[in-house]
Amino acid sequence: MTRFLAKRIGQALVVVALVTVIVFLLLHTVPGGPARGILGPQATAAAIAAFNHEHGFDRSLPEQYWMYVSGLLHGDLGASYTLNQSVSSLIEQRIPKTLVLTGLSTLVALLVAIPLGVWQGRRRKGLTDYFITTLVFIGYATPVFFLALILVIVFAEKIPILPVQAPQAETLAGLFADSRGLVLPILAGAIASVAVFSRYMRSAVLDNLAEDYVRTARAKGASERRVVWLHIMRNSLTPIVAMLGYQLPVLFSGALVIESVFNYPGMGLLFWNAAQTSDYPILLGAVLVIAVATVIGSLIADILQAFIDPRVRGAIK
Structure with a gap:
């Protein structure tokens, strides 16, 4: 039973890791990105650039994902853009x-x-x-x-x-x-x-x-x-x-x-x-x-x- 549990827990960790990668990539390939969704269609290029820089969206996807995983390991899921509260x-x-x-x-x-x-x-x-x-x-x-x-x-x-x-x-x-x-x-x-x-x-x-x-x-x-x-x-x-x-x-x-x-x-x-x-x-x-x-x-x-x-x-x- 112990071996069975260890195997299933290992599989579970792999599945969760894959889910975080897939969802992260899907959400970050949405046309317009998070800046456009938060600031609206009338946002200027300067406002979008400032938003992306503040939240790290101007970095490469691997860097963004590493920042996200690092936060998860510390129990930090980030902060809501619209509700001004931690996730x-x-x-x-x-x-x-x-x-x-x-x-x-x-x-x-x-x-x-x-x-x-x-x-x-x-x-x-x-x-x-x-x-x-x-x-x-x-x-x-x-x-x-x-x-x-x-x-x-x-x-x-x-x-x-x-x-x-x-x-x-x-x-x-x-x-x-x-x-x-x-x-x-x-x-x-x-x-x-x-x-x-x-x-x-x-x-x-x-x-x-x-x-x-x-x-x-x-x-x-x-x-x-x-x-x-x-x-x-x-x-x-x-x-x-x-x-x-x-x-x-x-x-x-x-x-x-x-x-x-x-x-x-x-x-x-x-x-x-x-x-x-x-x-x-x-x-x-x-x-x-x-x-x-x-x-x-x-x-x-x-x-x-x-x-x-x-x-x-x-x-x-």
Whole structure:
């Protein structure tokens, strides 16, 4: 297990390093550069030159990247051009709120998707299975922003029982104090995830229903309820655990849209506003945080798989 962890951590570090290089190069090849984005199209050549010199953009790309990496090693993600605040402090303020949104959306999705997938797996090829599969595919294929707009129209306009705007509190306690404002953003994030997780759960249940250990358990007189919920479901959770790690970038991208629609004060809204103003330090910092979170999520998923599935433990050894 130690060798496995060391190998995975080494791979994670390489991935994060490559992400910083690729994103840095992409952002610095945007036409006009950061100076034009910050100062506007009417900025003079002298103003642009002064801005580039002040922030080091008149140096070569390798020098700029080295300055950026040196800052990262000291915990410095730079300073926002438009908000006059360090990127680290901005991310520190916003990321807990995004984690609350994505965490609750994922929890709701799992609470619905796991039993739904098990139920569909046991009643495959039935009329209800086909009907739910159709709904699931519609939910999966529908863009997140469209789902969010539908929820707004239904629950904020046609049946006005929930607020359109998410809570604007600065603290997590303030967010939960206005819990009604969290309902629509959480539902918007959960619907697409239900579609993904339920399909994987259904396929895993179908695969495990044909395994020898299921026939053995039934031959020993175990009740169908015990066979399904104790044996089949436990082994069927392996692909779901793996998906949780790989779903992180999807969850963050969905959060960007959801936070923009509901004006939720998280990382997604911060990233969106920074993209509109070409605030490069925020964009680099946000992408780096998302990359690190994705890598850590994948690593945690691999470790959990090893504990859940004996076959994975055997392969590691």
